[in-house]
Every structure is written in C-alpha cells, then in structure tokens.
Amino acid sequence: MKLQINTSNVVVALVAAGLLLLPLYSQLTGNIFILTLFTRIIIFALAAASLNLIMGYGGMMSFGHAAYLGIGGYAVGILAFEGIGSGFIQWPVALVASALYALVIGALSLRTRGVYFIMITLAFAQMAYYIASGMSRYGGDDGLTIYKRSNFGGLIDLSNRVQFYYLCLGCLFGGIYLIWRIINSRFGLVVQGIRSNEQRMQAIGYHANRYRLVCFVISGTICGLAGALLANNTDFISPAGMYWTRSGELMVMVVFGGMGSLFGPVIGTIFFLLLEELLSQFTEYWALIMGPLLLLIVLFARGGIMGLLGRFNRG
Amino acid sequence: MADPLLRVENLVRRFGGILATDNLSLDVIPGELHAIIGPNGAGKTTLISQLTGQLTPNSGTIVFGGRDVTGLPSYERSRLGLARSFQITSLLPNFTAADNVALAAQAHDGHSFRFWGNARKEKPLRDAAQAALTRVGLGARADVPVSELSHGEQRELELAVALATKPQLLLLDEPMAGLGVTESARMVALLKELRKEVTIVLVEHDMEAVFALADRITVLVYGRVIASGDPDAIRHNDEVKRAYLGDQHVVVAHG
C-alpha cells in the first residue's frame, strides 16, 4: 500500500498516536477523568466503525445498531449474574448472540430498501429494547448491575483502568484493521459494488442480498463486541442503553466523521462525545445546541470531517 | 438449422392495461447476430429485461441453452452465460474501469465470500480485466474512474463488463445510443470483431449499423413480432415499411 502524506492521513496518525499515549498523559498529570472519558469514546468508536461498514461501504442505513450494544452487554451481564464470570465464555456468547440477531433481523429487513429499511431496523431494535425491559429477572427497566468484570484468568485485568483502556484500544484498532481487510477483499468490493449499482451487480452474476446479509452480520458482530466492552466499562447494563436515540447517536458519529472513510467514525465519535462533554459543562441543555448543529452539518458539511480534510488537500 | 441457443415462446408482459410484450416468440441460433428493431415504444428494452431476468413475464417461456430460465433471477442467468449491456449506461461510477471489469470476472470465478486478501492485487482477475478492456480499446484507461470516462468510453466499458463474464449470449441494448459518428463507427467495427466469438442479440436504432451487422432481423411493433428474416427480406417487407412510415426518417436519413 502506498502511504501518502496528506492532511487526513496526518490527522489520523496524530489521533492514533494520541490515543496510544493517552494513559501516559493521564498518569503524569493524575487526570483520571480523561482516561475514563476516552475509554468510553474508544468503545463507541468501535461501534460506529462497525456501523460504518454497512452504512458507508454497504449502503445499508441501519437505524437499529444500539441493539447490538445491548445484546453484547446483556450477554456479559446475564452470564455474570448467573455466576459465569469467565470472559472466555461471556465474550464468545456476546458475539454469537449478536451475530444470530443480525442474521434474523437482516434476513427480514433486507427484503426492503431505502426508508423502509431505516424504519424496520429501527422497529426491530425497539423490539429488542422491549424484550430487555421485560426481563424482570435481570432488572427489567432498571437494568442489571455487573459486580465483577469479565475474568480472563491472569491474562489481563479488566478492573485495571490502564489495562482495560488498552484492551479497548486494541479492539478498536483490530476492528478497523479487520474492516480495512474486508473492504479491499473480494467480498468488500462486491458489497461496495452493490451499494453503487445493485442492478448492474445482479446482471453480472451476484446475488446481492446474500452479500448484504453477510456484511450486516459482520457489522452486528463487531458491534456486539463493543457492547461487551461497554458493559464492562460501566459495570451496568440496562434497556436505556439500547434505546433508539442511541442508534441515532451512532449514525451521527459515523456521519460526523465521514461515511465510507475507514477512520472517519473514530474522528466522528471523538468529536461528538467531546462536544457533548464540553457542552454539558456549559449547560444542562446541551442538546439545544447539538440538535441544530446536527441540522447544520447535514445541510452544509456533507462528507463529515474526513470529507472536509479531503477537500483541504485538493483545494 | 442448429438447435437455438435462446428460444422465446409466447412471451406476454403487461403494464397495467398495456401489452408491452404481446405473445412474442423468437429463436436465436448459436453464432448469429440477431438484431431486434422497431419504432420507439415497441417494447425492445422490456423484452431484453425479461430475457435477463430484471423483469418477470406474465406468461410464456424463455429457454436458454436447453434450460428453462423463465423463473430464474438475473444473477443466475448471468452464471449460465447470459450477459447484457444497458441502454442507459449502468456502471459502478465510483470505481475505476478496471474495477468494473474485474468485478465481472470475479463473479464468474467461484463465490466471493473471501474476506481477507486484497482483491485488487489478484493477478488473474486483473489480467482478465485488462484483456477485456484492451478488446474494446480501453486498455490505456484502466485506472480511470468511470465518472471521468467520456460517454463513448462508458459505452465501450459496458461491453467490456459483459465480455468479462465470458458469455455465450450477449444482449446489447442500443450500444450506439448517444454516440457520435466516429464513435459509432468504432463500435460497429468492434461488434464485427466480437460476433466472430459470441452469439449476439442487438437492439439498435441505428439502421445503417443494424443492416451492416445482422444475420437476421426481427421487427417488433407494439410488443409483437411483425417480421423476422435476413436483412434483404426485412428491407423489402411491406409490413415493415408500413410500420416505419411515420418513422421513415429513421430508416432513410439516419447516419
């Protein structure tokens, strides 16, 4: 691969380096808050990256991605509640459950296109939300406290802030590397081709929906991993975490960063969550600013931050 | 006469109350270039779309290579060796010319559930793409994104994409549409080459090209076959003359 030096690559490299060195900064300044904040950001960036795989590359506008955060999280929470604390069991269960859910939802939703698809993924995620609310054994609406984080033997200690941070960062970089391989593979080109012109792809011999569905499942599985991480991060899981506004926020993160750009979701997530943090320090009513800002970005800055950086190069 | 490669029998397709394909039957013999002509609205593109599976007929059968394909979706027909070009250019605009063709070659090289290797570095696919591009005269434009190709080049790329699926039968829907005089001449020369290797069904408005290329011509009017035969027979067919009377400038003056 040719590595070009341009603004967006420089920004990406700086951000990656900053994320790698953040614990050092936190250690030196004693600022623990920033480490906690960025652990959360990194987990959401992984979720956003998984959404970007289907939205940006696959052209599937899923409005139900928060469901996977919930499913991954509940897999960890429920197993912990039932006395199974090993991460070697919890995490694979989280991934498999997310994949199965994606398989069923995807097979149904992909019968439709466009707005129907947006509405249906939204509705199914809402169904998952109601199921979670109905599980009274696991806290129902009030949610479930996770008293012990996933146990990986002596391998890694998730209760150690720095170790957990690097685990999340590893998952993020691993996830992005995986997505990078996928989008350049035979499979990835087919999926992007289908986004670009489905009729043409069918005419040259591709069963479009089969490829779409597999892409949908991969995306859901990666997001399920983010869910497992998130549950460990908050030591708590509740239906509120899979409410539909969370799905909307994930979409916003992807679009802020730039759809269909590999690192865009990371930049978008950092921007969105930092902005939220910043605004909520000024005012309790931060959404009064965030809402209209979102409208303005949609109206005037399509392509997101990575798009703007790209324009910077050409201009 | 050899067994037909494509046999269409009693095909009917309605849109609301309109009969777009009216009890249409048609044979295409291996090796021939079979042209389908007719005035605007004769149902030519509707026919092509039913042949390739984008549209389902209301009744009738389509047999390709001895197999009934009437109910098969387009991707499966493509796998059997049926390729089409689109009247309105239908390519992947944000991909390069080579990507477009390589994806067509890839579709016919096993399944594409391969997630790891870089597909753009697979030499056999790239070579096949380059070969097909060279065939249509786009060898030097392989790495240009489709959106930056000229209209004429995009028409040629349509052909290259169809060729890369190694078709037995090529359905070309107005490959000359929107081309200038020199571009048209190049396309005719290209089709003259291609017809030596592959059976072609050609839908075209450019009568000069049709009569220069076709072995047989079928004339459609309002979804019905009104005449079928070699170019000479069609030229002198009274019913065809009548059908084209209102459209005469097309026959006489085009080109």
Added chain:
Amino acid sequence: MVLVEQSLNGFQFGLLLFLLAAGLTLVFGIMDFVNLAHGSLYMMGAYFAATFTAWTGSFILGVLLALGATLLLGIVLEFVALRHLYGRDHLDQVLATFGLILFFNDAVRLIWGPAGLALPLPAWLTVPVQIIPGVYYPAYRLSIIIVALAVAALLYVVVMRTKIGMLIRAGASNREMIGALGINIKLLFTLVFGLGAALAGLAGLMQAPILTVQIGMGENILILAFVIIVIGGIGSIRGAFLAAIFVGMIDTLGRAFLPDLLRMVLSSAAASTAAPALSSMLIYLLMAIVLVVRPEGLFPAAKR
C-alpha cells in the same frame, strides 16, 4: 364486558395512531421526506394543550389554541428548516430531524421543566356513558373516538373528493406530474406539512389527559407509527387506517388479556414477567410477517 371496553380502548388507540401515521405517510408519500420530528409535534400538541388549558381555564379553548399552535409550529418548521431537505438523501433527513428531536426535548425541558404536566379534564367529560345496556364507557374516550373518526372521515373526503386531495394523491404516486400541472408545489408542500403537524398535535393533545404529558412521549408512538406505515404501505391513507386500527387493537388487547392467557400455561410470576414484553413484541411480529409476505406493505401506493 371487559372485552367490549378493551376493544373500544384498542379502537380508540388505533384511531390516535392513525392520526399520527396519516400525517407521516402523507408527508412521506408526497414529499418523499422522512420526518422523525413528527413525534415531537405530537409532544408539542400535548404541551400546548396543557399550557393553554391552564391559562384560559377552558379545556375546549385550550385544545383549539393548541391545535392552531401546532399547525403554526409545523409551518414554521417546514419553512425554516425542513424544506431545505426535500430531495436530499433519506439519511440526511433522518439525521437532521433526529437533531430536531434532541432540540425539542431539551427545549421542552427548559421551558416546562423535567417533570411531566397533567391535563385535567372538565367534569362533563369524566362521566361514564352507557353505550349498550349494562356497559359504561368513559365519556372522554368516547369523544376521542368520535373526534378521530370525524377527522378520519374528513381526511378521506379531502383526499378523495377535493381538488387539493387529487393533487396530494397525484403527488404521492407521481411527483413530476404536479409540477407539470403548474401547481405551486412549495405552497402545497407547506400546506401538507402543516396538516400533518396539526394531525400529530391533535393526537398528542387528545392522548394527554389519559397519560401524562412528558418529554419523549412522542418517540415510542412515532416508532409505532412507522410500523403502521410499513404494514400499511408507504403513502397509503387507507393502509395506514387499517394498520393503525389493527396495531391499536393488538397492543391494547395484548396488554389486557395476555397476562391471563399466559397464566393458564405458565406460573403466575413468569406470566406477569413475560406478558408485557410479549404484547409489545406482538406488533413487531406482525410487521415481520407482513414483510415476509408483502415487502411493500399491505396497500402499497401506486408505483413510482
């Protein structure tokens, strides 16, 4: 007798859902615009009604003022922001109107505070009415049914029998056509959007005395409205009506009777846990089944 009452409740809820879904499906059908903020208009209708009723001391006056205010809000919203989104990606529309939801929720929190409001009914609407011998039904719920049916009928007449309705239907099935007819599309769009907003506001303010008026009240019901549109077929008023009644019935009857039904096969504790989740799921199951059988919905509007 409980069955009659619950069926009426289901019918009444279905009618409210229809008012919401009708606006949504009209706006989508004619302008190809996905408006998530439709639920916010529903919420605003309820807040306006609660506020104006408290100010004027009259329920009827408050409701009428609220209806006007929601209509005005809808028109302003369309004029200031949404009309710039016509013709854009559906994703853009979803995100922009998602931003509006965030805005409205916090604006309401700022103005009215985080606690909900109550919209008390006047005494004459709280009496039970005998509908058939031995069966009493709350006057207010009955009046909701009457008002909603009247509005539905009016909507039907407007859409099916008037010139504007013809334009709306033409627009839903063939957008180029209304342009070709030389109609002022911008005005028509603003009008339709205002109408949709008023319908949403009406649904919200009628629901307000039954439930509390609170932030986020429009969101759950918005998703139900989406489900209804998907089941009914986008752009189809008739489909929206039937699907809305269906969904309203299933939701209400499921909540009312499923616990008892489940208790016959499950232990009491397990039943009371499973029933709410199951009755919420019923609707989505219904949607899944419709999707499998008819991906375009039960009554797809004419093909584009």
